[in-house]
Amino acid sequence: MILTVTPNPSLDRTYEVPALERGEVIRATGERMDPGGKGVNVSRAVTAAGRRSVAVLPLGGAPGALIAELLDAQGIEVVPVPVAGATRSNIALAEADGVLTKINAPGPLLSAEERELLFDTVRRQSRDADWIACCGSLPRGLAPSWYADLVARAHAEGARIALDTSGPALLEALRERPDVVKPNAEELAQAVGRPLATVGDALKAAEELRERGARAVLASLGADGQLLVEGAGTWFGSARVDAVRSNVGAGDSSLAGFLIAGGSGPRALASAIAHGAAAVGLPGSVMPAPADLNPAAVTVTDRVPLDRELTEPVS
Template identity: 80%
Template sequence: MILTVTPNPSLDRTYEVPSLDRGEVVRATGERMDPGGKGVNVSRAVAAAGVRTVAVLPLGGAPGALVAQLLDEQGIEVAPVPVTGQTRSNIAVAEPDGTLTKINAPGPELAEREQESLLATVGERSAGADWIACCGSLPRGLEPSWYAELVARAHAAGARIALDTSGPALLAALAERPDVVKPNAEELAEAVGRPLATVGDAVKAAEELRELGARAVLASLGADGQLLVDDAGAHFASAPVDAVRSNVGAGDSSLAGFLIAGGTGPAALASAVAHGAAAVQLPGSVMPSPSDLVPDAVTVTADVPLDRVLTEPAA
């Protein structure tokens, strides 16, 4: 069972449009409404793979009730933490060339009692969990140290933690030694305070995060592939993608694939890449099912192409 924690969930609406022209009336050619938030997406991908998952998340107002309903319809067990504020609603606009424009609302501010209730619920529901995936931004009211407290409590209870966040929240949590952190290239560059131009730059940055406490680093490098740096060294994996339809939730699908496959080693890295490659070829934030995966197309190597220039260098 994989338990996910999403401190700032959302109700996501995705519109597919021929083009996005500012100041004009744009008619959508397709639309979707999905429960959102990074941890929620991980649960959705885990459930799509037929693995049990429990989603812990604060929910409030009509949007929160709809998020719970949509998750229930997807066979995901929800452990809601009632909050006074309304769950945020986000909008994504997808163009045919893969360009995605997102408008993310800030979300409600959590009171101190709501913050503690969220931590307590994680503790109550984590029994029997193979992994706890803590994902996404922190809502207003939560200090950057909140994830660090969650990692410390989870480790004290004997659980393994996967952390997917960024900025001060990521740096604060590293001291508690999360079992794996999953930054993208931009988040990795932000964490080490310098730009990344090559795969080798990303390897060095990942090693620095390990020096700060992360036991393993699973880094998404966009179209170039993914990198895993752990006690066994560095491995690089990639897979061809025919056409990018939407990258919403692709990183979350990758983390789900990694954890489903055990959360360690090259085989888990290959699963992460297969899930991510499948996700970007699906509309909106649709999570891939096993039939969408092409595992034989994934290439994994310990001969990391250090000099390869990143398609999208991280500033």
Template identity: 85%
Template sequence: MILTVTPNPSLDRTYEVPSLDRGEVNRATGERVDPGGKGVNVSRAVAAAGRRTIAVLPLGGAPGALVAELLDAQGIEVAPVPVAGATRSNISVAEPDGTLTKINAPGPELSSAEAESLLETVRQQYRSGDTDWIACCGSLPRGLGPSWYADLVARAHAARARIALDTSGPALLAALRERPDVVKPNAEELAEAVGRPLTTVGDAVKAAEELREMGAGAVLASLGADGQLLVDGSGAWFGSAQVDAVRSNVGAGDSSLAGFLIAGGRGPDALASAVAHGAAAVQLPGSVMPGPADLDPSGVTVTTRIPVDRVLTEPVS
């Protein structure tokens, strides 16, 4: 069972349009409403794979009630933490060429009591079930300081839990001191963490190694169209897959993390699963998570021969 923690969940509306024309009336050709937030997406991908998952998240107002309803409909157990503020609503506009325009609301401000209740709910859920991993994902809402994830990691490790962390900025740097088992940055977050640009795959490998020196047990780094890296104590691997057309990249990184954890969360086989899930996700609309029928493991390549000189398709300055 995979337990997910999403401190700042959302209700996500995705509109597909032929093109986005600023200042004009744009008519959508498709519309989806999904429960959102990085940890929520991990739970959705785990559930789509037929595995049990519990989503811990603060929920408030009508949007929060709808998030819980949508998750329940997808077979996801919800451990809600009631909060006074309303859960945020986000909007994404997807164009046929894969361009995605997102408007993310800030979300409610959590009180100190609500922040502690969130930590306590994670503890209760972990102790009550046979949990393989705790996946802590996404930005922190107002009211939660940068050390909140670090506190969660410390408490989880004290209970002998394995932690996967997908966040960025000060929250990531603070949590590294508590040695999370896996961190999953994208290229931009990786560059921000080490404080310098990333131009090549080799630059990304070096940055991942630095995150390990800072405390991460393993680094699963998404490099967009260029593939994914896994760097841990036993070596480094590079994974890639052919993608014919990108429909939406919403939740693709979250799907990758789910695939990695489903496959055990360690080594090249888990990386191959991460790549397969991420490649499948970008070919689906909105934030739809791939199921087994959407995966193409035969199209995935994982190797220790990392193309260190390859220039990233989207270098990070």
């Protein structure tokens, strides 16, 4: 079982539009409403793969009730932590050429009592978990050290932690040695404080995160592929994608694929890449099922192309 923790979940509305024109009335060609948040998406992807996932998330107000209802309809076990504030609602505008514009609300303000209830709920639910995936931004009321505290408490219970967050929350958590962290290229550059222009730059940045405490780094480089850097070795992989429809939740799908394949080594990296590639070909934040995967399109090697320039360098 994979337990997910999403401190700042959302109700996501995605509109497909021909093109985004500022100041104009735009008629959507399609729309979806999905439960959102990085950890929620990981749970959805794990469940779509036929595996069990339990989602712990603070929920409040009408949006929170709707999220629980939508997740329940998808067969995901939800363990809500009741909060006084309303769960946030986010909007995504997906253009026909694959460009995505997102508007994310800040989320509710959690009280000290709600923060401790969230900690306690994770502790109780983690007893049967193979992995705990802690994902996403922190809502108001949770300090940047919150993830670090959660990693420390989970490790004390013998649990393995996958962490997908950014900024101060990521840097604070490194000192508690999360088992794997999953930054994208922008988050990786932010963490080390320098630009990334090549795959070699990304590798050096990932190695630095390991030096700071991460036991493994699964770094997503967008269309260029993914890097896995861990104690047993380093691997690089990519996949052919015929058409990009939406990249919402693609990184979350990758993390799910990585964890359900064991969470280490080239086989897990190949699974991560296959799941991420399948996700970008689906509308909105739809998570891929096994039938959507194309493992034959995935290549993984231990010969990292250090000099390869990134398609989208990060400054």
